[in-house]
Amino acid sequence: xxxxxxxxxxxxxxxxxxxxxxxxxxxxxxxxxxxxxxxxxxxxxxxxxxxxxxxxxxxxxxxxxxxxxxxxxxxxxxxxxxxxxxxxxxxxxxxxxxxxxxxxxxxxxxxxxxxxxxxxxxxxxxxxxxxxxxxxxxxxxxxxxxxxxxxxxxxxxxxxxxxxxxxxxxxxxxxxxxxxxxxxxxxxxxxxxxxxxxxxxxxxxxxxxxxxxxxxxxxxxxxxxxxxxxxxxxxxxxxxxxxxxxxxxxxxxxxxxxxxxxxxxxxxxxxxxxxxxxxxxxxxxxxxxxxxxxxxxxxxxxxxxxxxxxxxxxxxxxxxxxxxxxxxxxxxxxxxxxxxxxxxxxxxxxxxxxxxxxxxxxxxxxxxxxxxxxxxxxxxxxxxxxxxxxxxxx
Numbered sequence: 001x002x003x004x005x006x007x008x009x010x011x012x013x014x015x016x017x018x019x020x021x022x023x024x025x026x027x028x029x030x031x032x033x034x035x036x037x038x039x040x041x042x043x044x045x046x047x048x049x050x051x052x053x054x055x056x057x058x059x060x061x062x063x064x065x066x067x068x069x070x071x072x073x074x075x076x077x078x079x080x081x082x083x084x085x086x087x088x089x090x091x092x093x094x095x096x097x098x099x100x101x102x103x104x105x106x107x108x109x110x111x112x113x114x115x116x117x118x119x120x121x122x123x124x125x126x127x128x129x130x131x132x133x134x135x136x137x138x139x140x141x142x143x144x145x146x147x148x149x150x151x152x153x154x155x156x157x158x159x160x161x162x163x164x165x166x167x168x169x170x171x172x173x174x175x176x177x178x179x180x181x182x183x184x185x186x187x188x189x190x191x192x193x194x195x196x197x198x199x200x201x202x203x204x205x206x207x208x209x210x211x212x213x214x215x216x217x218x219x220x221x222x223x224x225x226x227x228x229x230x231x232x233x234x235x236x237x238x239x240x241x242x243x244x245x246x247x248x249x250x251x252x253x254x255x256x257x258x259x260x261x262x263x264x265x266x267x268x269x270x271x272x273x274x275x276x277x278x279x280x281x282x283x284x285x286x287x288x289x290x291x292x293x294x295x296x297x298x299x300x301x302x303x304x305x306x307x308x309x310x311x312x313x314x315x316x317x318x319x320x321x322x323x324x325x326x327x328x329x330x331x332x333x334x335x336x337x338x339x340x341x342x343x344x345x346x347x348x349x350x351x352x353x354x355x356x357x358x359x360x361x362x363x364x365x366x367x368x369x370x371x372x373x374x375x376x377x378x379x380x381x382x383x384x385x386x387x388x389x390x391x392x393x394x
Contacts, residue, residue, distance in 0.1 A: 006082035008038035009363035054367035080364035113150035200275035200282035202265035210296030302346035
């Protein structure tokens with residue numbers, strides 16, 4: 001099949017492209033950036049320029065459908081936050097003769113923003129850290145806490161607050177989520193549903209943190225209780241497509257209505273991307289499989305250290321020592337252009353990690369204003385009723 005990825009800039013897009021190409025599919029991608037990860041691999045045949053999602057989600061959709069029709073795409077596959085407008089306008093995509101895999105917008109709206117996700121999990125009795133929705137600093141009575149704005153991508157809109165002085169400058173009037181910290185390793189949970197039925201599941205622990213909190217090293221883990229909780233969430237929402245979560249000590253700290261970095265799952269025996277396309281069940285994953293992303297590790301070394309830390313990271317990867325000893329690469333090999341470029345840039349100027357780490361996120365981020373545009377255009381108030389979409393701009 002000819003598959004058009006909704007994003008070509010992020011780590012998830014690059015990983016999906018590799019798995020889809022290995023499965024024999026022709027892969028193309030969309031990106032507002034002239035230089036992105038999917039341009040740096042032969043796994044992707046073409047990358048097409050589109051407007052940024054965060055500026056106008058409907059302009060992005062118009063461009064995406066134009067490219068998909070012109071290129072004869074069989075599937076427009078959501079791999080980042082474009083899933084929001086694709087879910088809202090699923091009828092438009094299907095009317096163009098293009099398949100996709102997205103949840104009903106009413107279900108997506110119940111987990112897309114952090115306040116709604118908290119309320120959804122609480123309503124189902126699923127475990128979370130001690131949390132509350134507040135509208136003023138006076139309502140924050142315990143510290144430290146994480147203050148989470150309703151909409152934010154890749155830790156954007158999340159602030160660690162140790163006292164009232166840290167709340168200065170934050171607009172809480174619209175309602176934000178305040179959540180107490182939880183101790184323990186972060187576990188990334190990934191799942192795929194077919195109309196409410198769980199068909200694929202995997203969980204992996206973040207062994208080491210890379211740039212901007214991303215996982216540079218992962219290890220597959222078996223979490224039967226979390227699997228049951230995810231299955232209950234998807235069943236209650238009638239979910240269709242990918243659903244991911246971050247969990248600490250068995251408690252949900254974040255929900256993502258999309259796919260996230262599927263290679264560790266694939267190495268562990270679970271083909272999340274294949275399950276999305278086929279709608280069929282995948283076998284249980286094998287725990288203990290270790291994978292890494294050298295690109296994230298190099299950027300993380302530059303962010304948290306300096307030139308020596310970058311050199312040390314490259315040396316361990318080249319000699320396959322430390323965390324690299326029993327681990328396989330998820331994304332880009334040592335001599336790939338992205339790793340070489342990031343290594344050279346951060347060795348010259350460690351602060352260059354910001355360029356590499358932030359560029360991809362801005363390409364696919366759903367901004368608060370874009371979420372308001374999307375919700376307003378389909379007759380939804382935020383916060384408010386979360387129901388089926390009744391109209392989508394043509």
